[in-house]
Amino acid sequence: MTYHISTVYAGGGSFADAVADTVAALADNDFQVISTIDVSQVLRDALEASLKPYVILGACNPGFMLRDIHEEPLSGLMLPYNVVVREVEDGAIQISAINPFAAIHPLDQAGLHHVAQEAQAQLTRVIERLGMASEE
Numbered sequence: 001m002t003y004h005i006s007t008v009y010a011g012g013g014s015f016a017d018a019v020a021d022t023v024a025a026l027a028d029n030d031f032q033v034i035s036t037i038d039v040s041q042v043l044r045d046a047l048e049a050s051l052k053p054y055v056i057l058g059a060c061n062p063g064f065m066l067r068d069i070h071e072e073p074l075s076g077l078m079l080p081y082n083v084v085v086r087e088v089e090d091g092a093i094q095i096s097a098i099n100p101f102a103a104i105h106p107l108d109q110a111g112l113h114h115v116a117q118e119a120q121a122q123l124t125r126v127i128e129r130l131g132m133a134s135e136e
Helices: 015-028 039-047 062-071 073-078 100-107 110-130
Strands: 004-009 032-038 054-060 081-087 093-098 131-133
Touching: 004 110, 015 032, 015 054, 015 081, 015 093, 015 110, 032 039, 039 054, 054 062, 062 073, 062 110, 073 100, 081 110, 093 100, 093 110, 100 110, 110 131
Parallel strands: none
Antiparallel strands: 004 093, 004 131, 032 054, 054 081, 081 093
16 A cells, blocks of 8 residues: 555646645545645755755545544544645656555554545545646
């Protein structure tokens, strides 16, 4: 099992467009972005390091989150589902989401598997909408 679902952004726009399109695709699939971390900016500020654009979006489907927490109160350690938008070496933009099964695998709770299955289907739709499949 791979730990991510990935694509190369096919929108043809800027990095900011890719982030905005990702947020819109998540919203259309019942996810709210509850956190945004501009990793490249954090590293530039903290370490004066140069990194290609790299943003982590914390995506939350409130219904899934509630079901997860009822099943396993500490499952919040695995949430929200992270989605990474990053510029890769050739200037393309890769968009990747955590595979929810990989996130909950250490918990080995049958009830969480049902939620992970639904979340994986929705996140796969998000990623497919944004571009072409990538094995990277």
